[in-house]
Amino acid sequence: MYNNQIKISLKINGQENTVHAPPDISALALIRDILKLKGSKEGCGIGECGACTILVDGKSVNACIMLAAQLDGREVLTVEGLNNGEKLSIEQNAFLENHAVQCGFCSSGLLMSTHALLSENPNPDQNDIRKAISGNLCRCTGYHHIVKAVGEAAKQSAGDENNE
Amino acid sequence: MKEAMTTSIGKSIKKIDAVEKLTGKPVFCADFGFENSLVLKVLRSPYAHALINSIDTEMALKISGVKGVLTAVDIPGKNVLGIINKDQPLLAENKVRCIGEPVALIAAENEEAAEKAMAAISVSYEELPAVFSAEESLKENAPVIHEKGNLLAKKTIARGNADQEFQNCAAVIENTYTTSHIEHVYLEPDAGAGYVNDDGLLVVYASTQNPHYDLKEIISLLELDEQQVRVIQTATGGGFGSRLDLNLAGFVALALYHLKQSVRLIYSREEVFLATAKRHPLKITMKTGADKTGKLLAIKARILCDTGAYGSYGIAVAARSAVHSAGPYSVEHVDVESSCVYTNNPFSGAMRGFGAPQVAFAYESQMDLLADALKIDPLEIRQVNALQNGSVTITGQKLEESVGIGNCIEAIRSHYKDACQNQFIKNTRPYQKRGIGIGCMLYGIGNTGTKNPASARIEIDQEGTITVFTGCADIGQGSTTIFTQIAAEVLGVTTDHIKICTADTKFTPNAGATSASRQTYISGNAIKQAADKMADTLLDQAASHLNADKANLILTNEYAVITNNPDKKVSFSDLAVSLHKKEDDTCWHGFFDPQTTPLDENGQGAPYATYAFACQLAIVSVDTLTGEVNVEKIVAAHDVGKAIHPEQVKGQICGGIAMGLGFALMEEFEPGKTISMKDYHIPTSIDIPDIEPIIIESNEPSGPFGAKGVGEPALIPTSPAILNALNNALGERIYSLPANLERVLEACIKSGNFEPKENDNE
Numbered sequence: 001m002y003n004n005q006i007k008i009s010l011k012i013n014g015q016e017n018t019v020h021a022p023p024d025i026s027a028l029a030l031i032r033d034i035l036k037l038k039g040s041k042e043g044c045g046i047g048e049c050g051a052c053t054i055l056v057d058g059k060s061v062n063a064c065i066m067l068a069a070q071l072d073g074r075e076v077l078t079v080e081g082l083n084n085g086e087k088l089s090i091e092q093n094a095f096l097e098n099h100a101v102q103c104g105f106c107s108s109g110l111l112m113s114t115h116a117l118l119s120e121n122p123n124p125d126q127n128d129i130r131k132a133i134s135g136n137l138c139r140c141t142g143y144h145h146i147v148k149a150v151g152e153a154a155k156q157s158a159g160d161e162n163n164e
Numbered sequence: 165m166k167e168a169m170t171t172s173i174g175k176s177i178k179k180i181d182a183v184e185k186l187t188g189k190p191v192f193c194a195d196f197g198f199e200n201s202l203v204l205k206v207l208r209s210p211y212a213h214a215l216i217n218s219i220d221t222e223m224a225l226k227i228s229g230v231k232g233v234l235t236a237v238d239i240p241g242k243n244v245l246g247i248i249n250k251d252q253p254l255l256a257e258n259k260v261r262c263i264g265e266p267v268a269l270i271a272a273e274n275e276e277a278a279e280k281a282m283a284a285i286s287v288s289y290e291e292l293p294a295v296f297s298a299e300e301s302l303k304e305n306a307p308v309i310h311e312k313g314n315l316l317a318k319k320t321i322a323r324g325n326a327d328q329e330f331q332n333c334a335a336v337i338e339n340t341y342t343t344s345h346i347e348h349v350y351l352e353p354d355a356g357a358g359y360v361n362d363d364g365l366l367v368v369y370a371s372t373q374n375p376h377y378d379l380k381e382i383i384s385l386l387e388l389d390e391q392q393v394r395v396i397q398t399a400t401g402g403g404f405g406s407r408l409d410l411n412l413a414g415f416v417a418l419a420l421y422h423l424k425q426s427v428r429l430i431y432s433r434e435e436v437f438l439a440t441a442k443r444h445p446l447k448i449t450m451k452t453g454a455d456k457t458g459k460l461l462a463i464k465a466r467i468l469c470d471t472g473a474y475g476s477y478g479i480a481v482a483a484r485s486a487v488h489s490a491g492p493y494s495v496e497h498v499d500v501e502s503s504c505v506y507t508n509n510p511f512s513g514a515m516r517g518f519g520a521p522q523v524a525f526a527y528e529s530q531m532d533l534l535a536d537a538l539k540i541d542p543l544e545i546r547q548v549n550a551l552q553n554g555s556v557t558i559t560g561q562k563l564e565e566s567v568g569i570g571n572c573i574e575a576i577r578s579h580y581k582d583a584c585q586n587q588f589i590k591n592t593r594p595y596q597k598r599g600i601g602i603g604c605m606l607y608g609i610g611n612t613g614t615k616n617p618a619s620a621r622i623e624i625d626q627e628g629t630i631t632v633f634t635g636c637a638d639i640g641q642g643s644t645t646i647f648t649q650i651a652a653e654v655l656g657v658t659t660d661h662i663k664i665c666t667a668d669t670k671f672t673p674n675a676g677a678t679s680a681s682r683q684t685y686i687s688g689n690a691i692k693q694a695a696d697k698m699a700d701t702l703l704d705q706a707a708s709h710l711n712a713d714k715a716n717l718i719l720t721n722e723y724a725v726i727t728n729n730p731d732k733k734v735s736f737s738d739l740a741v742s743l744h745k746k747e748d749d750t751c752w753h754g755f756f757d758p759q760t761t762p763l764d765e766n767g768q769g770a771p772y773a774t775y776a777f778a779c780q781l782a783i784v785s786v787d788t789l790t791g792e793v794n795v796e797k798i799v800a801a802h803d804v805g806k807a808i809h810p811e812q813v814k815g816q817i818c819g820g821i822a823m824g825l826g827f828a829l830m831e832e833f834e835p836g837k838t839i840s841m842k843d844y845h846i847p848t849s850i851d852i853p854d855i856e857p858i859i860i861e862s863n864e865p866s867g868p869f870g871a872k873g874v875g876e877p878a879l880i881p882t883s884p885a886i887l888n889a890l891n892n893a894l895g896e897r898i899y900s901l902p903a904n905l906e907r908v909l910e911a912c913i914k915s916g917n918f919e920p921k922e923n924d925n926e
């Protein structure tokens with residue numbers, strides 16, 4: 001059985017990790033089924049919904065249409081890597097405070113897109129925000145509170161930087 | 165009116181289950197599993213209509229890793245499902261009626277074995293002629309889908325004499341409107357799991373909108389009694405009506421029953437598309453007449469609903485589409501018939517609004533056409549006809565209070581005026597047209613003219629911890645959060661002092677379905693009643709403790725306190741201890757069933773105890789060369805009675821608008837053609853405009869703290885508002901949804917906007 005498997009070494013949520021996995025599985029399957037991190041969701045499996053959004057070397061990607069093998073040697077961030085124990089990240093807190101969660105199935109993907117946006121563009125306007133999250137479908141909220149939350153997160157993180 | 169002081173009601177507290185979702189905890193069914201779970205797969209029919217001559221599972225069972233292949237013969241009890249009428253087998257018996265109908269259930273140690281088994285089952289089908297349109301299906305020689313005939317139900321509303329009254333009208337408008345199959349696209353694909361415990365109890369986990377209904381169906385399928393099965397709702401990633409059907413809990417339970425081993429079943433998105441209910445496509449022919457002041461005098465409608473292969477919620481859609489066909493307006497003479505018809509399309513079921521969004525598209529288009537014919541402003545004609553306190557609906561129901569449609573329209577007025585003034589100034593590009601549209605609606609809260617109660621329970625333990633028990637499934641809308649607000653308000657504590665246990669048939673009382681925008685109103689009332697009883701007991705107990713008059717006591721901050729002597733108080737935990745010591749009741753029950761009367765043969769009665777109302781304004785621009793529509797803004801005024809959690813109400817409004825925008829402009833499920841999310845587009849963050857939600861509170865006396873509901877009302881006015889705006893922009897009306905690129909472009913060409921005239925001075 002092990003003959004068919006490939007070795008993948010990656011840094012995930014700050015931790016070095018080496019795993020053996022079948023060569024044909026997706027990055028999402030690796031994360032959910034082998035690494036047992038269930039925060040990244042599968043909503044479509046074909047790159048249409050964004051529920052599986054993760055960051056690979058800081059760029060947001062749909063994990064469902066990426067091969068697990070492509071994570072070898074890369075640095076991966078999933079929703080589990082955002083908060084520090086009990087302490088929510090700026091994005092998570094903004095989503096909580098601004099009522100941006102309804103069913104929450106889209107939330108992890110949206111948080112990752114938000115994280116990527118804020119690291120590239122600390123002062124996004126409404127349009128930047130809407131564009132940055134346009135690959136993340138949400139059927140519950142109409143995006144209203146999400147756009148607001150992302151804006152608040154941006155303000156918050158800009159404020160944090162000024163404090164440093 | 166005097167505003168009562170509240171501590172929890174009207175406060176937008178943090179959503180109870182938000183943190184676990186934001187931190188990626190494994191709360192959805194696909195996120196967790198039980199040791200050595202078998203993988204379940206469902207073999208489905210490739211034919212729309214066929215007899216099954218035989219099913220041979222022998223080869224499949226020989227495949228290594230395959231643990232079982234179950235078919236209809238393995239169902240020990242009644243192989244028939246349906247919440248309103250029972251007509252749908254869990255596994256096809258000797259006939260399939262639509263593509264995707266389940267035929268066999270496979271259980272295997274892994275995916276590969278299950279896939280191989282799927283391919284190895286041989287089913288001998290004998291194809292039958294099929295019918296895919298409701299009209300064709302009613303014809304004499306149409307293929308017979310169900311033995312009892314192809315007409316599932318017909319609902320009539322007859323009042324006065326519409327045909328005669330049309331002769332007294334200054335304007336009469338008649339048109340036919342059509343809508344498409346719509347897919348719910350809740351973001352979490354259906355998932356279920358389960359195990360058998362040491363006592364033989366079948367424990368079923370599912371993403372569902374009604375665990376108690378699931379339980380009932382499972383025990384009927386398996387001929388078990390209630391104590392032998394437990395259904396637990398997992399975090400549910402939206403529902404919008406589809407998870408009111410027994411989507412997969414029946415398969416999980418059947419496998420548990422036979423294999424006594426833990427199992428899991430997760431649908432791919434493609435399987436969700438193939439297997440679950442759709443919104444009913446409707447064909448509505450509507451004739452509406454008004455006098456010269458715009459006052460509606462008569463309405464006549466013939467509505468045809470395609471329920472596909474099975475009934476599901478079809479009868480409710482027939483009833484609701486008829487009852488809601490006049491919208492939030494008074495009209496004396498009514499002649500409406502709504503028929504729900506079987507076809508070999510995928511089955512249609514509940515979807516946010518149960519036929520009301522479809523008929524709103526028709527009656528609100530008609531209102532604009534009447535306004536145009538009579539040269540009356542579209543907003544005025546609506547206000548002229550709006551129901552008021554004391555008005556009588558088309559079912560003959562007198563609405564005593566909480567009729568907020570007039571206030572909703574008024575709340576839109578200034579936005580509408582502004583938009584009218586600015587509309588043409590901004591019409592700058594040559595191939596761009598802008599338009600403004602209004603959509604109004606009414607929506608009956610709860611099931612139509614039938615009993616639909618909810619129960620609830622509240623307990624206090626020795627330590628004084630208060631726990632609410634409700635069977636209500638929170639599918640993301642936030643009912644769990646607002647129930648804690650209701651209990652906290654009554655008991656004078658903050659919401660973090662209320663624990664809540666939801667949607668687990670072993671521990672929670674039946675709250676009925678999370679549907680029909682009913683839970684805030686109905687379960688909210690049941691919980692309030694239980695909390696009121698508990699408060700009463702605590703006050704009695706405190707009165708004897710403190711040697712005080714009960715009337716002078718209040719509950720606050722987990723204490724019973726003497727109002728004019730706040731130092732004299734006794735804590736809830738002390739009261740709990742003495743209640744427990746005396747072996748007094750420490751558990752209180754609440755029950756609420758809205759006061760309704762069934763509709764008679766003329767559709768007369770009081771089908772709902774209360775109604776929600778709304779008015780929305782849409783501003784759109786159209787690129788007349790491409791047919792592309794940009795919805796620029798929506799202002800939405802919704803009468804919710806009382807907003808217990810204002811931000812959640814706004815969340816419902818905005819989410820409903822997004823779904824309504826999809827319904828209006830882009831969504832269409834084509835049976836046999838729509839396979840995956842590549843073929844079916846829902847609005848993204850770029851498609852959704854700036855939304856301005858406005859909450860109108862018209863206080864419903866029978867509601868908990870005056871609340872009604874908002875889940876479905878949010879979506880209903882959006883598509884008519886957008887379609888009216890499109891007509892306003894182009895001068896050409898579209899009568900079929902969705903108003904997609906092709907239809908809009910066709911309207912651009914027809915109206916001459918495709919080639920702008922030289923001296924077009926607009």
Ligand code: FES
Pocket residue numbers: 041042043044045046047048049050051052053062063064065
């Ligand atoms: S699951 Fe990856 S984009 Fe939908």
Ligand code: FES
Pocket residue numbers: 100101102103104105106107137138139140141351401402640
């Ligand atoms: S909150 Fe349900 S899909 Fe976004």
